[in-house]
Amino acid sequence: xxxxxxxxxxxxxxxxxxxxxxxxxxxxxxxxxxxxxxxxxxxxxxxxxxxxxxxxxxxxxxxxxxxxxxxxxxxxxxxxxxxxxxxxxxxxxxxxx
Numbered sequence: 001x002x003x004x005x006x007x008x009x010x011x012x013x014x015x016x017x018x019x020x021x022x023x024x025x026x027x028x029x030x031x032x033x034x035x036x037x038x039x040x041x042x043x044x045x046x047x048x049x050x051x052x053x054x055x056x057x058x059x060x061x062x063x064x065x066x067x068x069x070x071x072x073x074x075x076x077x078x079x080x081x082x083x084x085x086x087x088x089x090x091x092x093x094x095x096x097x
Contacts, residue, residue, distance in 0.1 A: 003066035010058035016052045017058075025067055029074045034077045046081070050074045 003021050029050050033043035039072035053073045063069035 003064075006066055007058060007062060010055065011062070018055060021051060021066065021070065021085065022056065023046075026089075027072050028067065029070055032071060032074045033078060034080070044072060046077050049077050 001024065006020045006024070008030055009020060014088065026047060029047045030043050033046040033050075037043050037046065050070055050073050051074075054070055057073070061069075
């Protein structure tokens with residue numbers, strides 16, 4: 001499915017938007033999260049948080065590039081986790097966060 005169609009699903013508040021985003025960009029976002037956290041379960045939680053934040057922000061935005069948009073959200077969540085590890089419950093595998 002094309003990004004525009006997925007964004008239209010988000011605007012229509014269709015839950016299939018999340019499923020389509022997961023199919024298309026799930027591995028991409030998991031890769032980003034895993035590179036920082038080095039743990040599959042925590043990376044998967046960040047990916048799920050990415051879908052939630054995408055769901056909550058798209059009605060106010062209409063991104064033309066969904067890959068870049070979800071990648072940006074995933075990275076923002078990871079920056080927050082690194083800045084406030086105790087508040088988030090996440091820890092980096094190297095002990096830095």
